[in-house]
Amino acid sequence: MERHFDQQLGVLRRNLIQMASVVEMAISNAVKSLKERDSDLAHSVVMHDEQVDDLELEIDKQCVDLLALQQPMAVDLRFITSAMKITNNLERMGDLAVNIAERVVPLNQEPQLKPLIDIPMMATIAQTMVKDSIDAFVNKDTTLAQAVCQRDSTVDALNDQIFRELLTYMMEDPGNIIRAVHLMFISRHLERIADHSTNIAEEVVYIVRATVVKHRKHRLSEL
Amino acid sequence: MERHFDQQLGVLRRNLIQMASVVEMAISNAVKSLKERDSDLAHSVVMHDEQVDDLELEIDKQCVDLLALQQPMAVDLRFITSAMKITNNLERMGDLAVNIAERVVPLNQEPQLKPLIDIPMMATIAQTMVKDSIDAFVNKDTTLAQAVCQRDSTVDALNDQIFRELLTYMMEDPGNIIRAVHLMFISRHLERIADHSTNIAEEVVYIVRATVVKHRKHRLSEL
Numbered sequence: 001m002e003r004h005f006d007q008q009l010g011v012l013r014r015n016l017i018q019m020a021s022v023v024e025m026a027i028s029n030a031v032k033s034l035k036e037r038d039s040d041l042a043h044s045v046v047m048h049d050e051q052v053d054d055l056e057l058e059i060d061k062q063c064v065d066l067l068a069l070q071q072p073m074a075v076d077l078r079f080i081t082s083a084m085k086i087t088n089n090l091e092r093m094g095d096l097a098v099n100i101a102e103r104v105v106p107l108n109q110e111p112q113l114k115p116l117i118d119i120p121m122m123a124t125i126a127q128t129m130v131k132d133s134i135d136a137f138v139n140k141d142t143t144l145a146q147a148v149c150q151r152d153s154t155v156d157a158l159n160d161q162i163f164r165e166l167l168t169y170m171m172e173d174p175g176n177i178i179r180a181v182h183l184m185f186i187s188r189h190l191e192r193i194a195d196h197s198t199n200i201a202e203e204v205v206y207i208v209r210a211t212v213v214k215h216r217k218h219r220l221s222e223l
Numbered sequence: 224m225e226r227h228f229d230q231q232l233g234v235l236r237r238n239l240i241q242m243a244s245v246v247e248m249a250i251s252n253a254v255k256s257l258k259e260r261d262s263d264l265a266h267s268v269v270m271h272d273e274q275v276d277d278l279e280l281e282i283d284k285q286c287v288d289l290l291a292l293q294q295p296m297a298v299d300l301r302f303i304t305s306a307m308k309i310t311n312n313l314e315r316m317g318d319l320a321v322n323i324a325e326r327v328v329p330l331n332q333e334p335q336l337k338p339l340i341d342i343p344m345m346a347t348i349a350q351t352m353v354k355d356s357i358d359a360f361v362n363k364d365t366t367l368a369q370a371v372c373q374r375d376s377t378v379d380a381l382n383d384q385i386f387r388e389l390l391t392y393m394m395e396d397p398g399n400i401i402r403a404v405h406l407m408f409i410s411r412h413l414e415r416i417a418d419h420s421t422n423i424a425e426e427v428v429y430i431v432r433a434t435v436v437k438h439r440k441h442r443l444s445e446l
Contacts, residue, residue, distance in 0.1 A: 057435055061435075064304055081307065085311065167404070171400060174394045174397070177400070214280065
Protein backbone atom coordinates (compact mmCIF):
# COMPACT_ATOMS: atom_id res chain seq x y z
CA MET A 1 0.00 0.00 0.00
CA GLU A 2 2.69 2.44 1.00
CA ARG A 3 4.71 1.67 -2.11
CA HIS A 4 1.61 2.42 -4.20
CA PHE A 5 1.22 5.76 -2.37
CA ASP A 6 4.86 6.63 -3.09
CA GLN A 7 4.28 5.84 -6.75
CA GLN A 8 1.28 8.14 -6.79
CA LEU A 9 3.26 10.93 -5.16
CA GLY A 10 5.87 10.39 -7.88
CA VAL A 11 3.20 10.82 -10.56
CA LEU A 12 1.98 13.99 -8.85
CA ARG A 13 5.53 15.35 -8.72
CA ARG A 14 6.08 14.58 -12.42
CA ASN A 15 2.77 16.22 -13.38
CA LEU A 16 3.71 19.36 -11.48
CA ILE A 17 7.11 19.43 -13.21
CA GLN A 18 5.39 18.99 -16.57
CA MET A 19 2.90 21.78 -15.83
CA ALA A 20 5.76 24.05 -14.72
CA SER A 21 7.70 23.39 -17.91
CA VAL A 22 4.64 24.16 -20.06
CA VAL A 23 4.18 27.44 -18.14
CA GLU A 24 7.90 28.28 -18.40
CA MET A 25 7.66 27.77 -22.16
CA ALA A 26 4.55 29.99 -22.36
CA ILE A 27 6.33 32.81 -20.51
CA SER A 28 9.47 32.38 -22.58
CA ASN A 29 7.48 32.43 -25.86
CA ALA A 30 5.40 35.42 -24.78
CA VAL A 31 8.56 37.42 -24.10
CA LYS A 32 10.20 36.12 -27.29
CA SER A 33 7.15 37.19 -29.31
CA LEU A 34 7.61 40.68 -27.86
CA LYS A 35 11.36 40.89 -28.42
CA GLU A 36 11.30 39.38 -31.92
CA ARG A 37 7.99 41.02 -32.88
CA ASP A 38 6.57 37.60 -33.77
CA SER A 39 2.75 37.80 -33.68
CA ASP A 40 2.33 34.17 -34.80
CA LEU A 41 4.23 33.09 -31.71
CA ALA A 42 2.05 35.41 -29.57
CA HIS A 43 -1.08 33.77 -31.00
CA SER A 44 0.32 30.31 -30.28
CA VAL A 45 0.85 31.26 -26.61
CA VAL A 46 -2.84 32.19 -26.39
CA MET A 47 -3.90 28.97 -28.13
CA HIS A 48 -1.81 26.72 -25.88
CA ASP A 49 -3.21 27.99 -22.58
CA GLU A 50 -5.85 25.27 -22.56
CA GLN A 51 -3.06 22.75 -21.93
CA VAL A 52 -2.15 24.57 -18.70
CA ASP A 53 -5.80 24.70 -17.60
CA ASP A 54 -6.22 20.96 -18.25
CA LEU A 55 -3.08 20.15 -16.26
CA GLU A 56 -4.37 22.22 -13.34
CA LEU A 57 -7.68 20.33 -13.28
CA GLU A 58 -5.91 16.97 -13.56
CA ILE A 59 -3.44 17.69 -10.77
CA ASP A 60 -6.15 19.10 -8.50
CA LYS A 61 -8.23 15.98 -9.00
CA GLN A 62 -5.21 13.81 -8.28
CA CYS A 63 -4.57 15.72 -5.04
CA VAL A 64 -8.17 15.36 -3.83
CA ASP A 65 -8.10 11.64 -4.69
CA LEU A 66 -4.85 11.18 -2.78
CA LEU A 67 -6.32 12.97 0.25
CA ALA A 68 -9.45 10.82 0.11
CA LEU A 69 -7.86 7.44 -0.50
CA GLN A 70 -4.52 7.64 1.27
CA GLN A 71 -5.23 9.97 4.18
CA PRO A 72 -1.63 11.17 4.24
CA MET A 73 0.06 12.67 7.28
CA ALA A 74 2.73 15.26 8.06
CA VAL A 75 5.14 16.00 5.21
CA ASP A 76 3.04 14.11 2.64
CA LEU A 77 -0.09 16.01 3.64
CA ARG A 78 1.76 19.32 3.38
CA PHE A 79 3.17 18.25 0.01
CA ILE A 80 -0.32 17.54 -1.38
CA THR A 81 -2.01 20.68 -0.04
CA SER A 82 0.94 22.74 -1.29
CA ALA A 83 0.72 21.04 -4.69
CA MET A 84 -2.83 22.42 -5.00
CA LYS A 85 -1.56 25.91 -4.24
CA ILE A 86 1.36 25.49 -6.63
CA THR A 87 -0.89 24.46 -9.56
CA ASN A 88 -3.02 27.51 -8.84
CA ASN A 89 0.04 29.76 -9.04
CA LEU A 90 1.25 28.04 -12.20
CA GLU A 91 -2.16 28.43 -13.81
CA ARG A 92 -2.15 32.17 -13.06
CA MET A 93 1.35 32.46 -14.53
CA GLY A 94 0.03 30.78 -17.68
CA ASP A 95 -2.79 33.35 -17.79
CA LEU A 96 -0.28 36.18 -17.34
CA ALA A 97 1.80 34.81 -20.25
CA VAL A 98 -1.43 34.94 -22.30
CA ASN A 99 -2.08 38.53 -21.12
CA ILE A 100 1.43 39.47 -22.29
CA ALA A 101 0.94 37.76 -25.65
CA GLU A 102 -2.41 39.51 -26.13
CA ARG A 103 -0.68 42.88 -25.80
CA VAL A 104 2.16 41.86 -28.13
CA VAL A 105 -0.27 41.50 -31.07
CA PRO A 106 -1.35 45.19 -31.20
CA LEU A 107 2.22 46.30 -30.34
CA ASN A 108 3.56 44.45 -33.38
CA GLN A 109 1.17 46.33 -35.66
CA GLU A 110 3.06 49.56 -34.99
CA PRO A 111 6.75 50.52 -35.12
CA GLN A 112 8.72 49.62 -32.03
CA LEU A 113 8.43 52.36 -29.37
CA LYS A 114 12.00 51.92 -28.12
CA PRO A 115 14.71 49.29 -28.00
CA LEU A 116 13.63 47.01 -25.17
CA ILE A 117 16.26 46.54 -22.48
CA ASP A 118 14.69 46.48 -19.02
CA ILE A 119 11.62 44.39 -19.91
CA PRO A 120 13.68 41.50 -21.35
CA MET A 121 16.01 41.76 -18.34
CA MET A 122 13.01 41.59 -16.01
CA ALA A 123 11.62 38.69 -18.05
CA THR A 124 14.90 36.79 -17.71
CA ILE A 125 14.90 37.22 -13.94
CA ALA A 126 11.21 36.24 -13.72
CA GLN A 127 11.79 33.13 -15.85
CA THR A 128 14.74 32.08 -13.70
CA MET A 129 12.55 32.55 -10.63
CA VAL A 130 9.88 30.27 -12.14
CA LYS A 131 12.47 27.61 -12.97
CA ASP A 132 14.27 27.86 -9.63
CA SER A 133 11.05 27.79 -7.60
CA ILE A 134 10.07 24.54 -9.28
CA ASP A 135 13.59 23.09 -8.95
CA ALA A 136 13.50 24.06 -5.27
CA PHE A 137 10.18 22.27 -4.98
CA VAL A 138 11.39 19.10 -6.74
CA ASN A 139 14.60 18.90 -4.70
CA LYS A 140 13.10 20.23 -1.46
CA ASP A 141 15.85 22.85 -1.59
CA THR A 142 15.03 25.63 0.87
CA THR A 143 18.27 27.52 0.10
CA LEU A 144 17.22 27.87 -3.54
CA ALA A 145 13.67 28.74 -2.44
CA GLN A 146 15.06 31.50 -0.25
CA ALA A 147 17.11 32.85 -3.20
CA VAL A 148 13.92 33.02 -5.29
CA CYS A 149 12.16 35.08 -2.61
CA GLN A 150 15.08 37.48 -2.40
CA ARG A 151 15.06 38.18 -6.15
CA ASP A 152 11.46 39.39 -5.96
CA SER A 153 12.48 42.88 -4.85
CA THR A 154 14.79 43.28 -7.89
CA VAL A 155 11.82 42.57 -10.16
CA ASP A 156 9.66 45.06 -8.23
CA ALA A 157 12.36 47.73 -8.61
CA LEU A 158 12.66 47.04 -12.35
CA ASN A 159 8.88 47.31 -12.74
CA ASP A 160 8.99 50.68 -11.02
CA GLN A 161 11.85 51.89 -13.22
CA ILE A 162 10.08 50.73 -16.41
CA PHE A 163 6.88 52.48 -15.31
CA ARG A 164 8.71 55.79 -14.83
CA GLU A 165 10.62 55.52 -18.08
CA LEU A 166 7.48 54.73 -20.08
CA LEU A 167 5.73 57.73 -18.53
CA THR A 168 8.38 60.01 -20.09
CA TYR A 169 7.72 58.48 -23.54
CA MET A 170 4.00 59.13 -23.07
CA MET A 171 4.58 62.77 -22.06
CA GLU A 172 6.87 63.35 -25.00
CA ASP A 173 4.44 62.37 -27.74
CA PRO A 174 0.77 61.35 -27.58
CA GLY A 175 1.54 58.97 -30.46
CA ASN A 176 3.55 56.88 -27.97
CA ILE A 177 0.77 56.52 -25.42
CA ILE A 178 -0.98 53.33 -26.50
CA ARG A 179 2.26 51.42 -27.00
CA ALA A 180 3.65 52.65 -23.68
CA VAL A 181 0.47 51.58 -21.87
CA HIS A 182 0.74 48.09 -23.34
CA LEU A 183 4.38 47.87 -22.23
CA MET A 184 3.43 49.07 -18.73
CA PHE A 185 0.92 46.26 -18.42
CA ILE A 186 3.42 43.72 -19.78
CA SER A 187 5.89 44.86 -17.13
CA ARG A 188 3.21 44.54 -14.43
CA HIS A 189 2.35 41.03 -15.68
CA LEU A 190 6.02 40.00 -15.42
CA GLU A 191 6.14 41.43 -11.92
CA ARG A 192 3.10 39.30 -11.02
CA ILE A 193 4.77 36.21 -12.52
CA ALA A 194 7.70 36.82 -10.17
CA ASP A 195 5.23 37.14 -7.25
CA HIS A 196 3.74 33.75 -8.10
CA SER A 197 7.22 32.18 -8.19
CA THR A 198 7.80 33.65 -4.75
CA ASN A 199 4.54 32.06 -3.56
CA ILE A 200 5.77 28.68 -4.84
CA ALA A 201 9.14 29.15 -3.13
CA GLU A 202 7.30 29.92 0.12
CA GLU A 203 5.34 26.68 -0.23
CA VAL A 204 8.66 24.79 -0.56
CA VAL A 205 9.80 26.14 2.79
CA TYR A 206 6.42 25.13 4.24
CA ILE A 207 6.62 21.58 2.86
CA VAL A 208 10.14 21.01 4.13
CA ARG A 209 10.12 22.83 7.46
CA ALA A 210 6.41 23.07 8.30
CA THR A 211 7.13 26.80 8.69
CA VAL A 212 4.87 29.34 7.06
CA VAL A 213 6.94 32.17 5.57
CA LYS A 214 4.11 33.66 3.51
CA HIS A 215 3.35 37.24 4.58
CA ARG A 216 6.47 37.01 6.73
CA LYS A 217 9.11 38.20 4.30
CA HIS A 218 11.14 39.95 6.96
CA ARG A 219 11.64 36.58 8.59
CA LEU A 220 13.27 35.01 5.53
CA SER A 221 16.71 36.06 6.75
CA GLU A 222 16.17 33.81 9.73
CA LEU A 223 15.74 30.69 7.63
CA MET B 224 -16.25 12.44 17.17
CA GLU B 225 -18.48 13.36 14.27
CA ARG B 226 -20.24 16.06 16.24
CA HIS B 227 -16.82 17.54 17.04
CA PHE B 228 -15.95 17.46 13.33
CA ASP B 229 -19.19 19.30 12.45
CA GLN B 230 -18.35 21.92 15.06
CA GLN B 231 -14.92 22.36 13.51
CA LEU B 232 -16.44 22.74 10.05
CA GLY B 233 -18.74 25.38 11.55
CA VAL B 234 -15.71 27.28 12.88
CA LEU B 235 -14.05 27.05 9.47
CA ARG B 236 -17.21 28.36 7.78
CA ARG B 237 -17.43 31.28 10.23
CA ASN B 238 -13.75 32.12 9.75
CA LEU B 239 -14.21 32.21 5.99
CA ILE B 240 -17.25 34.48 6.36
CA GLN B 241 -15.26 36.74 8.65
CA MET B 242 -12.33 36.88 6.20
CA ALA B 243 -14.75 37.63 3.36
CA SER B 244 -16.34 40.49 5.28
CA VAL B 245 -12.94 42.00 6.10
CA VAL B 246 -12.02 41.81 2.40
CA GLU B 247 -15.39 43.26 1.33
CA MET B 248 -14.78 46.17 3.68
CA ALA B 249 -11.26 46.69 2.29
CA ILE B 250 -12.59 46.83 -1.28
CA SER B 251 -15.45 49.09 -0.26
CA ASN B 252 -13.11 51.47 1.60
CA ALA B 253 -10.56 51.49 -1.23
CA VAL B 254 -13.26 52.57 -3.69
CA LYS B 255 -14.72 55.04 -1.18
CA SER B 256 -11.26 56.58 -0.67
CA LEU B 257 -11.13 57.10 -4.45
CA LYS B 258 -14.64 58.53 -4.82
CA GLU B 259 -14.45 60.77 -1.75
CA ARG B 260 -10.76 61.64 -2.24
CA ASP B 261 -10.04 60.46 1.30
CA SER B 262 -6.33 59.63 1.58
CA ASP B 263 -6.58 58.78 5.29
CA LEU B 264 -9.05 56.05 4.40
CA ALA B 265 -6.72 54.83 1.64
CA HIS B 266 -3.86 54.60 4.15
CA SER B 267 -6.08 52.67 6.56
CA VAL B 268 -6.86 50.08 3.82
CA VAL B 269 -3.11 49.52 3.40
CA MET B 270 -2.58 49.26 7.16
CA HIS B 271 -5.39 46.74 7.68
CA ASP B 272 -4.18 44.21 5.10
CA GLU B 273 -2.24 42.33 7.76
CA GLN B 274 -5.57 41.22 9.23
CA VAL B 275 -6.46 39.53 5.93
CA ASP B 276 -3.07 37.83 5.74
CA ASP B 277 -3.39 36.55 9.32
CA LEU B 278 -6.85 35.15 8.60
CA GLU B 279 -5.54 33.35 5.52
CA LEU B 280 -2.77 31.69 7.53
CA GLU B 281 -5.16 30.74 10.32
CA ILE B 282 -7.77 29.22 7.98
CA ASP B 283 -5.12 27.35 5.98
CA LYS B 284 -3.74 25.86 9.15
CA GLN B 285 -7.21 24.89 10.27
CA CYS B 286 -7.82 23.15 6.92
CA VAL B 287 -4.59 21.16 7.08
CA ASP B 288 -5.35 20.17 10.69
CA LEU B 289 -8.86 19.03 9.69
CA LEU B 290 -7.43 16.97 6.83
CA ALA B 291 -4.85 15.39 9.13
CA LEU B 292 -7.05 14.67 12.13
CA GLN B 293 -10.47 13.98 10.63
CA GLN B 294 -9.62 12.43 7.26
CA PRO B 295 -12.85 13.76 5.74
CA MET B 296 -14.52 12.24 2.69
CA ALA B 297 -16.67 13.37 -0.24
CA VAL B 298 -18.46 16.69 0.26
CA ASP B 299 -16.51 17.53 3.45
CA LEU B 300 -13.20 16.88 1.72
CA ARG B 301 -14.24 19.06 -1.21
CA PHE B 302 -15.38 21.75 1.22
CA ILE B 303 -12.00 21.83 2.96
CA THR B 304 -9.85 21.79 -0.18
CA SER B 305 -12.10 24.48 -1.67
CA ALA B 306 -11.81 26.53 1.51
CA MET B 307 -8.04 26.66 0.95
CA LYS B 308 -8.59 27.95 -2.58
CA ILE B 309 -11.20 30.43 -1.39
CA THR B 310 -8.87 31.94 1.23
CA ASN B 311 -6.24 32.28 -1.45
CA ASN B 312 -8.69 34.19 -3.66
CA LEU B 313 -9.81 36.36 -0.74
CA GLU B 314 -6.23 37.16 0.17
CA ARG B 315 -5.51 38.27 -3.40
CA MET B 316 -8.63 40.46 -3.36
CA GLY B 317 -7.33 42.06 -0.17
CA ASP B 318 -4.03 42.74 -1.95
CA LEU B 319 -5.87 44.25 -4.90
CA ALA B 320 -7.81 46.55 -2.54
CA VAL B 321 -4.40 47.64 -1.21
CA ASN B 322 -3.13 48.17 -4.78
CA ILE B 323 -6.16 50.40 -5.44
CA ALA B 324 -5.64 52.35 -2.22
CA GLU B 325 -1.94 52.84 -3.04
CA ARG B 326 -2.92 54.53 -6.31
CA VAL B 327 -5.57 56.67 -4.62
CA VAL B 328 -2.93 58.46 -2.53
CA PRO B 329 -1.05 60.08 -5.49
CA LEU B 330 -4.37 60.67 -7.31
CA ASN B 331 -5.67 62.69 -4.37
CA GLN B 332 -2.65 64.99 -4.51
CA GLU B 333 -3.85 66.35 -7.86
CA PRO B 334 -7.18 67.75 -9.07
CA GLN B 335 -9.70 65.11 -10.13
CA LEU B 336 -9.16 64.08 -13.77
CA LYS B 337 -12.86 63.60 -14.48
CA PRO B 338 -16.08 62.86 -12.63
CA LEU B 339 -15.91 59.14 -11.96
CA ILE B 340 -18.91 57.19 -13.25
CA ASP B 341 -17.85 53.86 -14.74
CA ILE B 342 -15.23 52.96 -12.12
CA PRO B 343 -17.68 53.28 -9.17
CA MET B 344 -20.25 51.34 -11.22
CA MET B 345 -17.70 48.62 -11.87
CA ALA B 346 -16.73 48.68 -8.19
CA THR B 347 -20.36 48.23 -7.16
CA ILE B 348 -20.76 45.20 -9.42
CA ALA B 349 -17.44 43.73 -8.24
CA GLN B 350 -18.40 44.21 -4.58
CA THR B 351 -21.77 42.53 -5.14
CA MET B 352 -19.94 39.65 -6.80
CA VAL B 353 -17.68 39.27 -3.76
CA LYS B 354 -20.65 39.30 -1.40
CA ASP B 355 -22.77 36.97 -3.53
CA SER B 356 -19.94 34.48 -4.10
CA ILE B 357 -19.49 34.17 -0.34
CA ASP B 358 -23.25 33.99 0.27
CA ALA B 359 -23.44 31.27 -2.40
CA PHE B 360 -20.66 29.45 -0.58
CA VAL B 361 -22.29 29.72 2.84
CA ASN B 362 -25.70 28.60 1.58
CA LYS B 363 -24.37 26.12 -1.01
CA ASP B 364 -26.44 28.08 -3.52
CA THR B 365 -25.36 27.11 -7.04
CA THR B 366 -27.97 29.39 -8.68
CA LEU B 367 -26.42 32.42 -6.99
CA ALA B 368 -22.93 31.11 -7.84
CA GLN B 369 -23.95 30.85 -11.49
CA ALA B 370 -25.26 34.45 -11.42
CA VAL B 371 -21.86 35.62 -10.10
CA CYS B 372 -20.05 33.90 -12.98
CA GLN B 373 -22.37 35.51 -15.50
CA ARG B 374 -21.71 39.03 -14.21
CA ASP B 375 -17.99 38.65 -14.88
CA SER B 376 -18.35 39.56 -18.56
CA THR B 377 -20.09 42.86 -17.66
CA VAL B 378 -17.09 43.81 -15.55
CA ASP B 379 -14.70 42.84 -18.35
CA ALA B 380 -16.67 45.03 -20.78
CA LEU B 381 -16.62 47.97 -18.35
CA ASN B 382 -12.86 47.60 -17.90
CA ASP B 383 -12.44 47.73 -21.67
CA GLN B 384 -14.65 50.81 -21.95
CA ILE B 385 -12.79 52.59 -19.13
CA PHE B 386 -9.45 51.77 -20.76
CA ARG B 387 -10.54 53.33 -24.06
CA GLU B 388 -12.03 56.41 -22.44
CA LEU B 389 -8.91 57.04 -20.35
CA LEU B 390 -6.76 56.76 -23.48
CA THR B 391 -8.62 59.73 -24.96
CA TYR B 392 -7.86 61.81 -21.85
CA MET B 393 -4.20 60.89 -22.17
CA MET B 394 -4.08 61.86 -25.84
CA GLU B 395 -5.80 65.17 -25.15
CA ASP B 396 -3.31 66.51 -22.62
CA PRO B 397 0.00 65.07 -21.37
CA GLY B 398 -0.90 66.57 -17.99
CA ASN B 399 -3.63 63.92 -17.70
CA ILE B 400 -1.35 60.96 -18.33
CA ILE B 401 -0.23 59.99 -14.84
CA ARG B 402 -3.73 60.24 -13.36
CA ALA B 403 -5.22 58.30 -16.27
CA VAL B 404 -2.61 55.53 -15.86
CA HIS B 405 -3.45 55.22 -12.17
CA LEU B 406 -7.16 54.97 -13.00
CA MET B 407 -6.44 52.32 -15.68
CA PHE B 408 -4.67 50.18 -13.11
CA ILE B 409 -7.48 50.70 -10.58
CA SER B 410 -9.95 49.53 -13.22
CA ARG B 411 -7.79 46.49 -13.96
CA HIS B 412 -7.56 45.70 -10.21
CA LEU B 413 -11.38 45.81 -9.93
CA GLU B 414 -11.64 43.52 -12.93
CA ARG B 415 -9.28 41.07 -11.19
CA ILE B 416 -11.38 41.27 -8.00
CA ALA B 417 -14.38 40.19 -10.09
CA ASP B 418 -12.31 37.31 -11.50
CA HIS B 419 -11.50 36.10 -8.00
CA SER B 420 -15.19 36.20 -7.04
CA THR B 421 -15.87 34.09 -10.11
CA ASN B 422 -13.24 31.61 -8.94
CA ILE B 423 -15.00 31.38 -5.56
CA ALA B 424 -18.38 30.89 -7.26
CA GLU B 425 -16.84 28.06 -9.32
CA GLU B 426 -15.62 26.41 -6.12
CA VAL B 427 -19.20 26.53 -4.77
CA VAL B 428 -20.45 24.54 -7.76
CA TYR B 429 -17.59 22.09 -7.20
CA ILE B 430 -18.37 21.63 -3.50
CA VAL B 431 -22.08 21.05 -4.10
CA ARG B 432 -22.07 19.06 -7.33
CA ALA B 433 -18.54 17.64 -7.49
CA THR B 434 -18.48 19.22 -10.97
CA VAL B 435 -15.52 21.33 -12.01
CA VAL B 436 -16.71 24.38 -13.95
CA LYS B 437 -13.38 26.21 -13.83
CA HIS B 438 -12.00 26.81 -17.33
CA ARG B 439 -15.33 25.52 -18.63
CA LYS B 440 -17.35 28.71 -18.74
CA HIS B 441 -19.28 27.70 -21.84
CA ARG B 442 -20.71 24.85 -19.79
CA LEU B 443 -22.22 27.10 -17.13
CA SER B 444 -25.49 27.33 -19.06
CA GLU B 445 -25.85 23.59 -18.59
CA LEU B 446 -25.82 23.84 -14.80
